[in-house]
Amino acid sequence: MTFDVPAHSATSAGKPAGRIRQKNEEAIIKAAEEEFARHGFKGTSMNTIAQTVGLPKANLHYYFNNKLGLYLAVLSNILELWDSTFNTLTVDDDPAEALAGYIRAKMEFSRRYPKASRIFAMEVISGGECLSQFFNQDYQSWFRGRAAVFQAWIAAGKMDPIDPVHLIFLLWGSTQHYADFASQICRVTGRSRLTKQDFAEAGDNLVRIILKGCGLTPPTA
Amino acid sequence: MTFDVPAHSATSAGKPAGRIRQKNEEAIIKAAEEEFARHGFKGTSMNTIAQTVGLPKANLHYYFNNKLGLYLAVLSNILELWDSTFNTLTVDDDPAEALAGYIRAKMEFSRRYPKASRIFAMEVISGGECLSQFFNQDYQSWFRGRAAVFQAWIAAGKMDPIDPVHLIFLLWGSTQHYADFASQICRVTGRSRLTKQDFAEAGDNLVRIILKGCGLTPPTA
DNA sequence: GTCTATACGTTGATAGAC
DNA sequence: GTCTATCAACGTATAGAC
Numbered sequence: 001m002t003f004d005v006p007a008h009s010a011t012s013a014g015k016p017a018g019r020i021r022q023k024n025e026e027a028i029i030k031a032a033e034e035e036f037a038r039h040g041f042k043g044t045s046m047n048t049i050a051q052t053v054g055l056p057k058a059n060l061h062y063y064f065n066n067k068l069g070l071y072l073a074v075l076s077n078i079l080e081l082w083d084s085t086f087n088t089l090t091v092d093d094d095p096a097e098a099l100a101g102y103i104r105a106k107m108e109f110s111r112r113y114p115k116a117s118r119i120f121a122m123e124v125i126s127g128g129e130c131l132s133q134f135f136n137q138d139y140q141s142w143f144r145g146r147a148a149v150f151q152a153w154i155a156a157g158k159m160d161p162i163d164p165v166h167l168i169f170l171l172w173g174s175t176q177h178y179a180d181f182a183s184q185i186c187r188v189t190g191r192s193r194l195t196k197q198d199f200a201e202a203g204d205n206l207v208r209i210i211l212k213g214c215g216l217t218p219p220t221a
Numbered sequence: 222m223t224f225d226v227p228a229h230s231a232t233s234a235g236k237p238a239g240r241i242r243q244k245n246e247e248a249i250i251k252a253a254e255e256e257f258a259r260h261g262f263k264g265t266s267m268n269t270i271a272q273t274v275g276l277p278k279a280n281l282h283y284y285f286n287n288k289l290g291l292y293l294a295v296l297s298n299i300l301e302l303w304d305s306t307f308n309t310l311t312v313d314d315d316p317a318e319a320l321a322g323y324i325r326a327k328m329e330f331s332r333r334y335p336k337a338s339r340i341f342a343m344e345v346i347s348g349g350e351c352l353s354q355f356f357n358q359d360y361q362s363w364f365r366g367r368a369a370v371f372q373a374w375i376a377a378g379k380m381d382p383i384d385p386v387h388l389i390f391l392l393w394g395s396t397q398h399y400a401d402f403a404s405q406i407c408r409v410t411g412r413s414r415l416t417k418q419d420f421a422e423a424g425d426n427l428v429r430i431i432l433k434g435c436g437l438t439p440p441t442a
Numbered sequence: 443g444t445c446t447a448t449a450c451g452t453t454g455a456t457a458g459a460c
Numbered sequence: 461g462t463c464t465a466t467c468a469a470c471g472t473a474t475a476g477a478c
Contacts, residue, residue: 042260043261057455124404170430181393188360213430
């Protein structure tokens with residue numbers, strides 16, 4: 001794995017994966033993530049990435065066809081990581097336990113992969129057109145599936161009748177905030193960086209407020 | 222006012238404000254906001270802005286010293302607008318009413334000035350170093366003042382003992398999400414754009430969940 | 443005040459030697 | 461496979477005519 005976002009086979013399709021190639025590609029992606037997270041797609045320069053990796057910039061064009069190809073490889077890594085992290089939330093779960101688990105998993109994601117979150121945020125803010133090729137029908141059906149789970153819980157009287165769609169956006173917005181707006185949080189609270197304990201406390205607070213707000217009692221109460 | 226973000230006297234300090242000058246500056250800022258909201262500071266080109274406005278790019282350097290000057294003028298507008306919108310939340314207010322009002326005001330801000338929100342988000346994600354010169358001591362004291370209001374309400378037994386700092390981040394994250402991540406929301410819900418009613422429903426949902434989550438009963442109940 | 447012309451660095455991308 | 465040399469296009473910024 002590269003560093004923050006573990007890079008699997010995010011290469012442009014169908015190239016042999018030699019040892020050196022794999023090592024270089026991972027190093028390039030690692031440096032690219034750093035730049036894309038800070039300056040977005042348009043604001044990132046291949047030159048800067050090449051200098052960070054310590055390779056001639058012609059090599060970047062050898063491994064990845066062009067700037068967009070490198071960017072898509074980075075995005076692909078992030079979405080793959082995202083997919084492998086959130087398989088939870090089924091109808092049979094206990095609502096309070098499952099919801100708390102989801103919130104804590106999202107907070108752990110924000111803590112461990114803040115750059116991935118920021119790259120994704122930048123892309124969405126910029127219009128998110130590059131995400132179209134990744135967001136196939138599976139994505140919409142995943143979303144509707146989760147919403148249906150909440151709806152089933154509501155129908156069974158297990159939680160308050162809250163619009164599941166807006167609930168999901170609340171979960172996303174409140175947890176991603178700690179990754180994307182970390183610099184503002186540090187500035188306003190006088191911290192230099194957010195510790196593991198900060199994330200734990202923030203997660204506990206979110207679990208407490210959101211669960212109670214949905215008419216659920218915490219699992220360990 | 223320019224368009225989305227009303228531009229007041231965001232000029233580089235101490236230039237006379239002729240009629241033509243004011244009109245051009247507003248047009249430039251309007252076009253600049255569009256570009257900065259989509260590509261961030263580094264990814265934005267003065268050339269594109271000039272073409273959008275219909276002025277020679279030399280004029281942009283005449284009205285604003287350089288690219289950074291234009292960017293700071295845009296940021297200044299946004300923060301001024303932000304300041305003039307959120308003067309609420311004092312100890313004497315009714316907690317439920319004040320909190321609901323704040324949430325709805327933030328949602329209205331996300332609805333009316335989505336570009337302002339996105340420019341701010343991009344800047345914070347990029348590290349937020351340009352915000353340093355605006356975030357004087359007043360900003361930290363504003364933040365601590367609001368947190369103190371919540372703390373006073375808690376001490377008076379008017380709401381659950383929730384960490385005020387994290388509560389503020391919850392309010393920010395959940396409301397700004399509807400501006401910053403609008404493209405994702407539209408994609409996932411199959412909408413083409415978010416209507417006024419969408420924002421109203423989203424605001425109602427947030428008020429309901431967060432107030433109950435804090436142990437408050439809604440004002441109109 | 444306004445705009446044309448231009449200076450000069452950086453960009454993404456490629457050709458071709460090794 | 462790797463890297464040097466180079467290209468044309470675009471970046472910000474300015475000089476100077478009107």
